[in-house]
Amino acid sequence: MISKVSRQYRIIGMHCNGCVQTVEKSIRRVPGVSDVHVDLLSQQGRVSMEDLSVDGAIKQAVQEAGYDIEDWVDLRRREDRAIEQKAAKDGFTAVAGAGAGPLSPFRFAIEGMTCASCVAKVEKAILRVPHVRNVMVNLATNSATVRADSEELDAARVENEVQKAGYSARLLKSTEPFVREPTAARVERNRFWGAALSSFPVVAVGMLELHFPGHALLQIVLSTIVVFGFGKQFFLIAWKQARHFSANMDSLIAMGGGSAYFFSVYLVVEGSHHLYFETAVMIITLILLGRYLEARAKGKASEAIRRLAGLRPRVAHVLRDSTETDIPVDELVVSDLLLVRPGERMPVDGIVVEGESAVDESMLTGESLPVDKYASNSVAGGTLNLSGALRVKVTRVGKDTILAGIIRMTEEAQASKAGIQRLADRVASIFVPVVIAVALATLTVRWLFLSGSLESAWLPAVAVLVIACPCALGLATPTAIMVAIGKATNSGILIRNAESLERARAIDTIVFDKTGTITEGRPRVENLVLADGIDRSQVLSRIMSLVNRSEHPLSRAVETFLRTERLEMLEVQQFRSVTGLGVTGIVSGDEVVVGSAEFLLSQGIDIKELSSQTQDFIGQGKTLILGAIQRRSVAGFALADEVRKSARPAIDKLRSMDLKLLMLTGDEPGAALAIALEAGISPENVRARVLPQDKVEWVRKLQMEGRVVAVVGDGINDAPALAQADLGIAMGNGTDIAMESASMTLVKGDLERVCDAIRLSRHTLSIIKQNLFWAFGYNVVAIPLAALGLLNPMIAAAAMSFSSISVVLNSLRLRGD
Numbered sequence: 001m002i003s004k005v006s007r008q009y010r011i012i013g014m015h016c017n018g019c020v021q022t023v024e025k026s027i028r029r030v031p032g033v034s035d036v037h038v039d040l041l042s043q044q045g046r047v048s049m050e051d052l053s054v055d056g057a058i059k060q061a062v063q064e065a066g067y068d069i070e071d072w073v074d075l076r077r078r079e080d081r082a083i084e085q086k087a088a089k090d091g092f093t094a095v096a097g098a099g100a101g102p103l104s105p106f107r108f109a110i111e112g113m114t115c116a117s118c119v120a121k122v123e124k125a126i127l128r129v130p131h132v133r134n135v136m137v138n139l140a141t142n143s144a145t146v147r148a149d150s151e152e153l154d155a156a157r158v159e160n161e162v163q164k165a166g167y168s169a170r171l172l173k174s175t176e177p178f179v180r181e182p183t184a185a186r187v188e189r190n191r192f193w194g195a196a197l198s199s200f201p202v203v204a205v206g207m208l209e210l211h212f213p214g215h216a217l218l219q220i221v222l223s224t225i226v227v228f229g230f231g232k233q234f235f236l237i238a239w240k241q242a243r244h245f246s247a248n249m250d251s252l253i254a255m256g257g258g259s260a261y262f263f264s265v266y267l268v269v270e271g272s273h274h275l276y277f278e279t280a281v282m283i284i285t286l287i288l289l290g291r292y293l294e295a296r297a298k299g300k301a302s303e304a305i306r307r308l309a310g311l312r313p314r315v316a317h318v319l320r321d322s323t324e325t326d327i328p329v330d331e332l333v334v335s336d337l338l339l340v341r342p343g344e345r346m347p348v349d350g351i352v353v354e355g356e357s358a359v360d361e362s363m364l365t366g367e368s369l370p371v372d373k374y375a376s377n378s379v380a381g382g383t384l385n386l387s388g389a390l391r392v393k394v395t396r397v398g399k400d401t402i403l404a405g406i407i408r409m410t411e412e413a414q415a416s417k418a419g420i421q422r423l424a425d426r427v428a429s430i431f432v433p434v435v436i437a438v439a440l441a442t443l444t445v446r447w448l449f450l451s452g453s454l455e456s457a458w459l460p461a462v463a464v465l466v467i468a469c470p471c472a473l474g475l476a477t478p479t480a481i482m483v484a485i486g487k488a489t490n491s492g493i494l495i496r497n498a499e500s501l502e503r504a505r506a507i508d509t510i511v512f513d514k515t516g517t518i519t520e521g522r523p524r525v526e527n528l529v530l531a532d533g534i535d536r537s538q539v540l541s542r543i544m545s546l547v548n549r550s551e552h553p554l555s556r557a558v559e560t561f562l563r564t565e566r567l568e569m570l571e572v573q574q575f576r577s578v579t580g581l582g583v584t585g586i587v588s589g590d591e592v593v594v595g596s597a598e599f600l601l602s603q604g605i606d607i608k609e610l611s612s613q614t615q616d617f618i619g620q621g622k623t624l625i626l627g628a629i630q631r632r633s634v635a636g637f638a639l640a641d642e643v644r645k646s647a648r649p650a651i652d653k654l655r656s657m658d659l660k661l662l663m664l665t666g667d668e669p670g671a672a673l674a675i676a677l678e679a680g681i682s683p684e685n686v687r688a689r690v691l692p693q694d695k696v697e698w699v700r701k702l703q704m705e706g707r708v709v710a711v712v713g714d715g716i717n718d719a720p721a722l723a724q725a726d727l728g729i730a731m732g733n734g735t736d737i738a739m740e741s742a743s744m745t746l747v748k749g750d751l752e753r754v755c756d757a758i759r760l761s762r763h764t765l766s767i768i769k770q771n772l773f774w775a776f777g778y779n780v781v782a783i784p785l786a787a788l789g790l791l792n793p794m795i796a797a798a799a800m801s802f803s804s805i806s807v808v809l810n811s812l813r814l815r816g817d
Helices: 017-028 052-064 072-090 116-127 155-164 183-208 215-230 232-243 249-269 277-301 303-309 402-415 421-450 454-467 470-490 498-504 514-518 536-547 553-563 597-602 608-619 647-656 669-679 692-704 716-724 736-741 752-787 793-816
Strands: 005-012 033-039 044-049 068-071 105-111 132-138 143-148 168-171 315-320 323-328 337-340 349-354 357-360 371-373 390-396 493-495 509-512 524-530 572-578 582-587 590-595 623-629 632-640 660-664 709-713 727-731 744-746
Touching: 005 052, 017 033, 017 044, 017 052, 044 052, 052 068, 105 155, 116 132, 116 143, 116 155, 155 168, 183 215, 183 277, 215 232, 215 249, 215 277, 232 249, 249 277, 249 421, 249 454, 249 793, 277 454, 277 793, 421 454, 421 752, 454 752, 454 793, 470 493, 470 498, 470 752, 470 793, 493 752, 498 727, 498 752, 509 514, 509 692, 514 553, 514 660, 514 669, 514 709, 524 553, 524 608, 536 553, 536 572, 536 582, 536 590, 536 623, 536 632, 553 623, 553 632, 590 597, 597 623, 608 623, 608 632, 647 660, 647 669, 647 752, 660 669, 660 692, 692 709, 692 716, 709 716, 716 727, 744 752, 752 793
Parallel strands: 509 660, 509 709, 709 727, 727 744
Antiparallel strands: 005 044, 005 068, 033 044, 105 143, 105 168, 132 143, 315 323, 315 337, 337 390, 349 390, 357 371, 493 744, 524 632, 572 582, 582 590, 590 623, 623 632
8 A cells, every 4th residue: 555645735825716726736736646635714735645755846836836835844843933932032931833823813912002092003013013914902802913924923023013102012822811810800999999088088178168278288189199199000101102192092081180180289379279189080080980890891701711711620630550640730741541530620631431421511512411421432621520430531732622722712703803893993093183182172262262261261171181982982892792702602602703703693594514514424324235246245345445545424434334344454546535426446456436326427337236226215315325346336325314403493593584594415315305304494495416616606606696605514525615605604523624614613513503693693793883883972972062161071081981881881781692
């Protein structure tokens, strides 16, 4: 048997499926290449070859076709070296292979942002760094996600550019979460109560006009503590902004509170008894109250990630040399043998090697019913062992576990931006300068043309500064996205980014794959038919040896069935797989073909010899796989697959949502119709014998008709259609390629989660629109009222704080959706 090796490449410059086909054809022409798969979405190519000596020829062929190509292994080594160097500089150790990957995100914690205008400034600063391709800054998580050519990104330059803009940035470790422990709320609470207690005497003296000896000095001392003590962060950030000829929300607060304080000091020097210290302290105190309540609400919005992160045990019981030892989970390695007792959580991912138990997997799937686990069953880190002791062999640790992947994907999705946020970002970028201009105009016009008094003109100008609120604009979208994606994660729905969540609301057509999507994806052979006058063991050995080389679920089912007959595994040469149809090869010198009836007919093989015996199977809705040796059809396998329990309820719910439902499958029409009827899909909406490339064309056709299409699938053959769709939804028990191509993943393959995702998307967009309406409407109404002198600065400060809090609280309503 000729040994094969596989190598993965990064291919640069592909823009469409035509590019993919060009690259694949170029590589296939290289002698020694047996198979190639190129993916447009991930810009990756996987090539099977006889040996690595053809590597250079592959690269040359791709370059001659007009594209750039790079060996994935070499690229990852450079990434790891860069990350290790950065880690050493920052004082921690990086794990080999933990790099960001090509165009994968670098994550930064950003400090000092208070409003949407801050977001725009930080994004502009990071985009000035060479090799940065894309940046998303999120006010709700105080984070930045930066995509670049990872081997060239200068993280120190990013941190420096952000600092120049008046903020601070810190590169996060690969395993460090965006969302930190909710200490921010405690800090803001302490600031608020300190300011409130110090402000009370000042407000009492000012509001009650208590003019006792030393009242002015008392007000100056306490006001200084409140304004420049508990409120010092506003002035520090405002100063940093001013040094770079910029301004943000803190600038407005500092100008409003500071002007009230210094104007009052001026009046004390002038001997006036009518002071405004209570205005200065109340502005700061009410803003601090708003920051505290906002921090608490934002903490609730990020609760999903903290809860997931808290599921992993810190210690594991390891069995080494028949001795049980407790070691930190971080020190576990693959193949360690663990003991997990009832009531304990699985430390990492693994396979049960001994014992039986029920396991609560609700943290992954959202389903409360426990799942029975036996020997050879897989378990995920963080799930709860309920009833029996298990011995588990470790298969994945650290960042490679399912739980770590869910946390990482959820964080990145929460930190991403929805398209609807762009309007808010554009407005916010010019908001603060406009507000300062309006305040100055208010002061000038009222002083010079209306009242003639600086004091009467000053109060409305301060009110304009204080009441303006770009914070609500900055929080309107990200807080809703954070809550919605956190809720989806808890329900067993992984959403790739905010755009995917936003896009789901517009879906009007859903295309389902059959095998592994509507069905369980575990087909089994129920009937075997053989031609007359053949050697049973020779025929079945050749068929088993050939299908052993295929990854298709039907091939695996046939192989599993044949292995029970204890057949000899034979050498296979010239193996070829035709996606969605079948496989061919030379087995012990004989030409063997295994696949659908259509595939055998396309190869010029007569199948009449088996037709009479297999016709009944098709009528029963079973899938028929035929085998031919030396161009004679010799075996027929009838396979059946159960419809998922969730399929019928999900399809009924989706139909009630006025969605058009179709099923596309490569199976025979009889089997396809039988499954569709059981699942509740109308026969006129079923298309059988559809190849993977045909699925893509069906999606394009629907899109050209003006439909917004979601595709639900699980296999490699579904990946192109998932990528083409407006929304790709992958089954969590499917292939990695399908999940990489999809916008959403259903962790346990529960189709009812498709309904939940669409409903959540619709409700989320409704909440975002409400938030933006409030944020825009508040400023449109409030600023003119303040300029007209109809709002006291203290009332303006309270209203400004409430605007941000109301947006966050409105977003939190999604938790109960």
